[in-house]
Amino acid sequence: MRRKTVFAILSLLALAPVITQAAGPTAAALAFTCAGCHGTDGSSVGPSSPSIAQMDPEVFIDAMQAYKGDQSNSTIMNRIAKGYSDEQIKGMAWFFAKQKLRLQPQQHDPQLARLGAELHDKYCEKCHEDAGRPGDAGTLAGQWMPYLGYTMADYIAGKRPYPRKMQRKVDAAIKDQGDKATSALIHYYGSQH
């Protein structure tokens, strides 16, 4: 019985290459250190550092690599991302992908949010499906609004890798509604907890 158990454990370990491959810290141990800013298991209680729970792992990896390579403007993440290997980033990505996202209500302007909803349906929904809930284009629904604001400003200022398709759509939304387009979208996403 005991030998059988040992064997079962060993098989299980073999099936979890990310966790057992390196002699270094596990993905969970690495991910635990993020909680002081991003909340326990990646659900931030705000007011601005983003939630990273349930994040699409590819989006997580791309974001971390962009910080690591100074491709994305940031205040602190560029300094932190450089502390991790590609493997470790991958491990953290999968850890957070498996965590349940806990969102909180945010103060928003309902009128702006209604306009944002229209803009979202017209320009954003195709990639940011289901009101921007976690997916392969990131998490927008319920994300902390100041963070969405910083990120959007950085895209527009060319301080963050800006997918061409997104740029075209954002430009179109701004052409449609002027300067309030981006804040309308932010208020809409902020309302989607």
Place this chain on the structure above:
Amino acid sequence: MSDFNRRDFIRLATGATLASGALGFPGLLLAATPKVVVVGGGVGGCTVAKYLRKLDPKLEVTLIETKKTYTSCFMSNEVLSGDRTLESLTFDYEGLKRHGVNVVIDYVSAIDPSKKLVFTAGGDQFGYDACVVSPGVDFKWETIEGYDETVAETIPHAWFAGPQTLTLRRQIESMPEGGKVIIVAPPNPFKCPPGPYERAAQIAMYCKHHKPRVKIIILDPKDRFSKQGLFRQGWSQLYGFGTENSMIEWIGAAGGGTVEAVDPSTRTLQAEIEEFQADVINIIPPQKAGKVAFASDLVDGDWCPVNKLTFESSRHPNVYVLGDASSAAKMPKSAYAASSQAKVAAAAIVARFNGIEPGEPTFVNTCYSILGDEHGISVAAVYALNRDNNTIESIKGAGGLSPMDASPEQRKREVSYAHSWFKNLIEDMMM
């Protein structure tokens, strides 16, 4: 969960590797429900209690703390500028109870590592399989002549957030325009290395609007301090530092900044070269590990040596020391560091109870300072353990300070992230 599943979960969660003869760890005879007693309800203690229960809900975890509520030191300088109330920094322990932690309000007088017992002033004793001690710092009162706990009621240290924070705030509010504030900074190592310098900025933030001719002098027994370049730049952008009309002046060791004595009746400080008189004095005394660490033979000198793989005391087995009281070079004595160490210790304790070796530790520190309404700065580090010299080393090429000459927008964002850091650290430790 069955034992087998639970062990697998623990292995995956803690990174423990299979020890030889894994399923029966020699020399560890545990009850079915291993007991952990945590001494101290600050960041280290609360975080380790929460994460122990998170990693293994079967554990019986008891946290013993003197005060009924926790008041955060980090962000408490904002009370001095009037930007924040003390209540906004104060939290009860109900959240920890919801995680299944037994919270006992009592004073731990000592730990007996040979009998594995924790004794309280209330006359209780608690047996443990592992004891985690996170008592924070205590002051070396004797190092400044004339300063003691009674004097500190009128010449506050305000280095534990609480009544003294409010005393200092009231004194700043009632001091005359054109008056003088002196902050006496401590020598290294001490908790919250950027704290005294952020404090000067927060006091200046209030005075700039209400008493613009006030002078704030920092007397420092050191020649360098944390985030020095960024503080000097921020002070000069916001408070005229370096000009004739600067609100803030810093006098380091070479300039005679070491304070030797205080005369409370005249509010006069005797420093190495000259005397200073002020309307408001804030003395942050030199520091050492909290009392229970001394009472329990956990110190070597002023601090508690630990095996940095697990944070187990180097002096007594089954006792772990976290946070400010531990000798955790090269991590600073900060809230984030204590939180990070707590998670390493929790995983190591759970691994040990399950007869498996601890996983490789990983640590982070981030620390924000707010110099003005829209001016935040930070320092960050990612650390790994160098087992050869038992030193926690920051990973080269990572971490470091906010850049000098950053744009106002970046400085403003850091204020908002500082507030997020505060809220999430609190949430992660006790909610």
